[in-house]
Amino acid sequence: MASRFNPLKADAAWQKVWEENRTFAARDDSPKPKSYVLEMFPYPSGRIHMGHVRNYTMGDVLARYRRMTGHEVLHPMGWDAFGMPAENAAMEKGVHPGGWTRENIATMRAQLKRLGFALDWSRELATCEPEYYGHEQALFLDFLEAGLVYRKKATVNWDPVDMTVLANEQVIDGKGWRSGAEVEKRQLDQWFLKITDFADDLLEGLKSLEHWPDKVKLMQENWIGKSQGLQFRFALSDGGSVEVFTTRPDTIFGSSFVAIAADHPIAKQLAENSEEVAAFVAKCKAGGTSAAEIETQEKLGYDTGITATHPFDTTWKLPVYIANFVLMDYGVGAVFGVPAHDQRDLDFARKYNLPVRRVVSEGDKEAPEFEGDEAYTGPGTLVNSHFLNGMDVADAKREVISRAEADGWGQGTTVWRLRDWGVSRQRYWGTPIPIIRCDKCGSVPVPRDQLPVKLPEDVSFDIPGNPLVRHPTWKHVDCPSCGGNAERETDTLDTFADSSWYFIRFASQPDDKPFDKEVAEQWLPVGQYIGGVEHAILHLLYARFFTRALQQIGKLDVAEPFAGLFTQGMVTHETYYRDRGEGVSRLWFNPEELNFESDKVTAKADGAPVTVGRVEKMSKSKKNTVDPTEIVDQYGADAVRWFMLSDSPPERDLEWSENGIEGAWRFVNRLWRLFDGLQDAQGEDKDLDRKLHRTIAGVAEDIDALSFNKAVAKLYELVNAIEKAKPSASRAAAIRTLPRIVAPMVPHLAEEVWAGMGQDGLIADAAWPDVDPALLVEDEVTVAVQVNGKLRDTLLLPKGAPRESVEAAALASDKIVRILDGKAPKKVIVVPDRLVNIVA
RNA sequence: GCGGACGUGGCGGAACCGGUAGACGCUGGAGACUUAAAAUCUUUUGCCCGUAAGGGCGUGCGGGUUCGAGUCCCGCCGUCCGCACCA
Numbered sequence: 001m002a003s004r005f006n007p008l009k010a011d012a013a014w015q016k017v018w019e020e021n022r023t024f025a026a027r028d029d030s031p032k033p034k035s036y037v038l039e040m041f042p043y044p045s046g047r048i049h050m051g052h053v054r055n056y057t058m059g060d061v062l063a064r065y066r067r068m069t070g071h072e073v074l075h076p077m078g079w080d081a082f083g084m085p086a087e088n089a090a091m092e093k094g095v096h097p098g099g100w101t102r103e104n105i106a107t108m109r110a111q112l113k114r115l116g117f118a119l120d121w122s123r124e125l126a127t128c129e130p131e132y133y134g135h136e137q138a139l140f141l142d143f144l145e146a147g148l149v150y151r152k153k154a155t156v157n158w159d160p161v162d163m164t165v166l167a168n169e170q171v172i173d174g175k176g177w178r179s180g181a182e183v184e185k186r187q188l189d190q191w192f193l194k195i196t197d198f199a200d201d202l203l204e205g206l207k208s209l210e211h212w213p214d215k216v217k218l219m220q221e222n223w224i225g226k227s228q229g230l231q232f233r234f235a236l237s238d239g240g241s242v243e244v245f246t247t248r249p250d251t252i253f254g255s256s257f258v259a260i261a262a263d264h265p266i267a268k269q270l271a272e273n274s275e276e277v278a279a280f281v282a283k284c285k286a287g288g289t290s291a292a293e294i295e296t297q298e299k300l301g302y303d304t305g306i307t308a309t310h311p312f313d314t315t316w317k318l319p320v321y322i323a324n325f326v327l328m329d330y331g332v333g334a335v336f337g338v339p340a341h342d343q344r345d346l347d348f349a350r351k352y353n354l355p356v357r358r359v360v361s362e363g364d365k366e367a368p369e370f371e372g373d374e375a376y377t378g379p380g381t382l383v384n385s386h387f388l389n390g391m392d393v394a395d396a397k398r399e400v401i402s403r404a405e406a407d408g409w410g411q412g413t414t415v416w417r418l419r420d421w422g423v424s425r426q427r428y429w430g431t432p433i434p435i436i437r438c439d440k441c442g443s444v445p446v447p448r449d450q451l452p453v454k455l456p457e458d459v460s461f462d463i464p465g466n467p468l469v470r471h472p473t474w475k476h477v478d479c480p481s482c483g484g485n486a487e488r489e490t491d492t493l494d495t496f497a498d499s500s501w502y503f504i505r506f507a508s509q510p511d512d513k514p515f516d517k518e519v520a521e522q523w524l525p526v527g528q529y530i531g532g533v534e535h536a537i538l539h540l541l542y543a544r545f546f547t548r549a550l551q552q553i554g555k556l557d558v559a560e561p562f563a564g565l566f567t568q569g570m571v572t573h574e575t576y577y578r579d580r581g582e583g584v585s586r587l588w589f590n591p592e593e594l595n596f597e598s599d600k601v602t603a604k605a606d607g608a609p610v611t612v613g614r615v616e617k618m619s620k621s622k623k624n625t626v627d628p629t630e631i632v633d634q635y636g637a638d639a640v641r642w643f644m645l646s647d648s649p650p651e652r653d654l655e656w657s658e659n660g661i662e663g664a665w666r667f668v669n670r671l672w673r674l675f676d677g678l679q680d681a682q683g684e685d686k687d688l689d690r691k692l693h694r695t696i697a698g699v700a701e702d703i704d705a706l707s708f709n710k711a712v713a714k715l716y717e718l719v720n721a722i723e724k725a726k727p728s729a730s731r732a733a734a735i736r737t738l739p740r741i742v743a744p745m746v747p748h749l750a751e752e753v754w755a756g757m758g759q760d761g762l763i764a765d766a767a768w769p770d771v772d773p774a775l776l777v778e779d780e781v782t783v784a785v786q787v788n789g790k791l792r793d794t795l796l797l798p799k800g801a802p803r804e805s806v807e808a809a810a811l812a813s814d815k816i817v818r819i820l821d822g823k824a825p826k827k828v829i830v831v832p833d834r835l836v837n838i839v840a
Numbered sequence: 841g842c843g844g845a846c847g848u849g850g851c852g853g854a855a856c857c858g859g860u861a862g863a864c865g866c867u868g869g870a871g872a873c874u875u876a877a878a879a880u881c882u883u884u885u886g887c888c889c890g891u892a893a894g895g896g897c898g899u900g901c902g903g904g905u906u907c908g909a910g911u912c913c914c915g916c917c918g919u920c921c922g923c924a925c926c927a
Contacts (some may be wrong), residue, residue, distance in 0.1 A: 004879095218844065219922060227926070246927060259927090297925075325925045335927045343841075344925055417926060536922080647852045647865060655852075659866055667865090669879095713854070713864035720864090784860040789908040791860050829907050835859055839907050 005672035005749060007636020014751045015116050023764050024063075024118040028508075028519050030072035036523045037063040038503055040531030040539075041078045044104035044126075045085055048111045050571035050618055050644075050656060051532070053628045057644040058568060058708065059530050060117045064744035065703045067118070068768040074523050076506040077112065077119045079105050081128035082430045082495045090429075090461040097429040098457065101128055111629050116637045116748055118764065123506050127498035132505065133431040134452025135514035136497060139550075140434060141445050146553045148194045151443060154422055158186040163465035165426045190424040191433060191491070195545045199224055199416045202544055211528075211564035213651075216536040223537050225417025230401050231332060232410025234258055234308035236320065242266060242308065245331035245415055249404070250396030251338040253385040254359035256349060258308045259301065259323035261333040267322045270304060277302065277322070284324040299348045300324040308336075311409050312386070323348065331415045340370040341377055359385045360393065421542065423494045428459060428467045430492030438479035438486035446488075447480050453488070466490060499539055500546035503529075503561060517556055524556075525563040528706075533567035540565070566706055569653040573624040575613035576601060588623040615655050626656050638746035639665040645708040645745055668749060670719060671742065675753040678735050681727035691721045692734045693775035699741055700768065708745075715742060737769050784835035785810045787819050803830045810836040 018024060039059040042052055056077075063075035079101075086097035093100075105126060112119070125132050143149045157166040161179035165188070176183055195202075203224045206217045229247035236242055242258060260267055262284035271278040280302040301321040310316035318336070325344050326335055339349035339356040349356050356370040360380040368384045370376075382388040388396045404410035424433065432453045434446040446453055456474045459467035468474060468490040479486035501514070507523035508515040543561050550556040576589040589610055595602050601610045618625045632640050643664035648654040695718040702711035718738070725731045736757060743750035743763045754763040778799050783806060785793040793815045797806060807830050810816060820840060827839040 215844065215922080222843070222923060225923095225926065229927080244927085248927080299925085323925095325927095327926070330926045337927090342927070344927075347925095415926080417923095533921085649853075652852095657852090657866080660852085663866060666879095673880095709853075709864090716864050782860075786860080786908070789859095789906095794860065827907065829859095831859060831908095835908090837859080837907050 005669055010748045010752045011116060011637045014748045024120050025122050026074040026120045027072060032070055032072040034523055035066045035071035036074045036526045037528050038526045041080050043080045044101055044108055046104050048108050048628055050626055050628055054571050054644045055530060055568055056117050057641045058650055061703060061744040062528055064118050075119055076123040078124055078502060079126040080499050081126040082498055086429045114632055125505060130452040130454050136431050137434040137451050137453060139514055142553055143549060144445060148549055149191060151189055151191055153187045154190045155185050156188050158184045160184055190422045192420040192422050195421045196416060196418055198545055198548050199418050201548055205560055213567055219536045220541055227415045230404055230410050231413040232404050237307040242334050243332045244334045244336050249400035250393050251341050251359050252400055254338040254340050254357045255318060255336040256339055256355040257337040258318050258320045259326050259335050259337055261326040261328035262322055263328045264333045299351055301348060301352055341375055343375040346375040359383060423497055424491040425494055426466050427492055430495060433489040433491050433493055435489040436477055436479060436486045440484060441479055441481040444479055444481045496538060496542045500542045520556060524558045525561050528564040529562040530566045530568060568650050570617045571656055572615045572653045573618050573656045574615050575622050575624045576610045577613050578610055590623040635661060635665045638749050639668045642746055646712045647709055649709050650706055674735055679727055680732050683728040685725055685728040685730035688721060688725045688730045688734055690775050691718055692737060693771050696741060696769050697771045697776060739763060740766055740769050781833045785813060785816060786835060786837040787840055792816060792819060799833055806830050806836060
């Protein structure tokens with residue numbers, strides 16, 4: 001062996017061996033227990049970034065470790081290849097989205113291979129290929145047949161310049177993010193998936209996900225937003241009625257007004273006959289929707305002059321307002337206001353001088369007069385509420401609901417925050433929705449033998465809008481039902497649909513259908529899913545919905561797609577900038593443009609100082625990215641992998657640093673020298689034996705828990721111990737065992753050493769070393785001796801020594817004798833094998 | 841506003857069920873090897889007093905429980921994240 005590890009040679013050599021042997025191909029028919037390890041597949045944006053490297057390294061360590069512990073591992077990789085950036089590139093650079101995407105995939109695939117991940121590349125897929133999206137179209141038709149898809153008019157953000165629909169995030173201050181044009185609200189026919197049918201299942205299912213972070217479960221729970229309450233009717237003075245929804249029916253005797261949304265049908269009708277109302281409605285709609293604006297927005301109301309009759313007292317009339325704080329798309333778009341016990345209602349009531357009546361006691365406050373500007377929403381006893389008086393809030397809710405149901409003016413209902421999933425996108429680069437629209441027959445599904453509906457390749461992006469709409473021939477087809485002239489649906493599916501079932505396709509990919517039920521069920525659910533927390537809600541919720549929908553229609557008997565979820569932290573880096581004055585964006589610097597002196601940082605270009613900014617997520621705009629490929633070429637894949645696992649706990653952010661990668665590189669070389677200097681010797685080194693076995697067990701535990709930073713620390717300790725140990729048979733054995741313990745993390749070096757030691761086969765196929773349980777037990781322990789809880793001495797005693805002898809040894813210690821100074825201790829607490837605490 | 845997470849040396853972090861705080865890495869100091877540098881090795885590195893032996897103080901702040909608290913309880917302060925006029 002050469003004395004210095006040559007990563008460039010070793011990386012390439014072993015990557016070739018793995019590829020030629022198809023080492024990491026997962027066998028469906030394997031008798032071994034199956035383990036599915038998956039990292040969220042990347043969007044092919046151009047080049048991989050450090051965040052990808054960290055994500056895939058974590059998954060890779062787990063996948064390789066599982067292989068070593070006797071599992072048949074499925075660890076696939078693919079491309080979330082549809083989406084807007086490709087169309088943006090097409091518009092900016094005049095390239096074709098498909099060409100741009102496929103080139104990026106080729107680049108990124110090569111970059112990933114360069115890192116030596118144990119991936120089953122034979123299952124690679126890209127969602128932009130008909131071989132994938134054609135099956136997605138079939139699933140869409142399955143859902144359609146099952147009644148899980150419907151079409152309705154919905155409001156969208158329309159950019160009149162780009163002639164396209166914008167997501168909410170793409171609307172900035174009411175203007176399109178690209179065009180800068182004033183965004184219009186448009187009503188368009190859109191396809192929806194009935195995710196709300198599964199709202200309760202998706203909520204209840206969270207309870208079964210023991211290996212998901214609580215944080216993510218909570219975020220999903222809030223997103224689904226279950227509210228139980230009463231929906232009921234007020235009779236109106238104009239002869240009509242209005243439905244309202246409340247979660248606080250108990251406070252019904254505290255109501256002082258009814259408020260409806262500006263786009264409530266009643267408000268719309270009033271607006272038609274009154275310019276004043278129309279003006280007010282317009283004013284409400286003009287308000288911004290951003291968080292900051294909502295926070296500061298004043299409550300506005302318009303008294304319609306109509307009154308509502310209280311359901312429990314026909315002589316009690318409540319004014320009906322149109323109010324800007326009532327949302328049409330939650331509940332029924334109308335509420336009854338109880339100012340004393342709801343902050344918004346209180347703000348509104350104080351502004352318009354409406355009565356504020358206490359109906360829930362607050363401590364000893366029971367009087368109907370409610371003081372102050374802070375609503376009371378806590379628990380209490382019902383007061384000033386006729387037959388409800390004396391009940392607690394929960395009982396009062398039940399009582400009101402049961403009376404409303406008995407009298408027929410309302411009923412207990414559940415309202416969800418979750419809305420149906422609008423999947424129509426007026427874009428080219430997505431899965432075409434397999435529907436044909438016929439004037440006579442309406443929406444007709446594309447016959448299955450005509451799938452996939454392929455995207456036309458001959459499109460241009462020199463004019464704004466969806467090229468599918470203006471393509472000369474693509475959309476013109478005969479109606480499959482009546483044979484007359486018809487048009488294809490030109491909308492494509494939301495790309496979240498593509499990522500909602502890719503993990504199933506990885507498990508099973510027949511040509512003639514989306515997946516084979518039995519084969520997919522062998523692998524699913526995914527045992528460990530790893531990705532960024534930014535997907536905590538949408539992607540994970542949609543994937544859970546798809547899986548349940550497939551279960552409902554009998555295609556796949558799996559309820560939850562991801563048994564284990566781990567959300568890893570970002571890779572961050574220091575930033576460098578110069579302020580350019582008020583209202584002008586900062587000028588950011590790449591570290592390569594700078595000189596780092598001991599006390600300041602200056603720009604190479606002009607020698608003037610530059611401010612060192614916060615440590616932030618690597619991003620192109622802040623110029624704090626580090627290209628993984630350059631680093632891999634410099635240090636080799638193993639050093640980069642090792643650094644990605646070191647120091648920071650995986651769920652937290654990892655700060656990229658030159659010193660960090662240097663440290664990792666040093667360690668790789670220390671390992672190499674250790675193996676290189678292997679000498680057989682005689683003699684036993686019991687301490688080292690124990691250290692080795694404790695490390696094998698500890699690292700296994702840490703990898704299972706994804707605590708890679710702890711595994712790394714344990715390996716450092718072991719290597720330190722081996723380096724310091726004198727030659728012995730134990731030391732030689734430790735060095736021979738070490739490659740297998742580090743193999744999941746630094747696989748290239750491990751293979752190189754394994755071969756160098758003359759071992760048969762690949763270390764990738766080797767078994768995780770056995771642990772000798774006898775060596776996990778110490779025969780001597782260090783016992784702490786405390787006086788009044790303060791450490792005064794330590795004693796080396798045989799493990800399992802009886803209390804009396806431990807206590808005697810502690811009291812006999814010179815230091816303790818001196819501290820006690822002849823006085824008898826009041827009490828002595830002995831924790832076997834741990835400590836003695838003397839209370840003096 | 842609602843919900844949640846987290847505060848440990850110069851830095852990233854470890855510390856199992858309440859039992860020796862600071863493992864491991866980085867940085868810094870001192871030294872060895874070398875003509876020199878790099879690499880490598882040895883040693884040291886929480887703070888304060890002390891030549892030393894030794895002692896005191898230390899896990900955001902203030903209390904509490906306990907023989908014993910980074911860990912449990914109560915109250916503050918700070919940072920970060922998610923949702924947001926959700927009735």
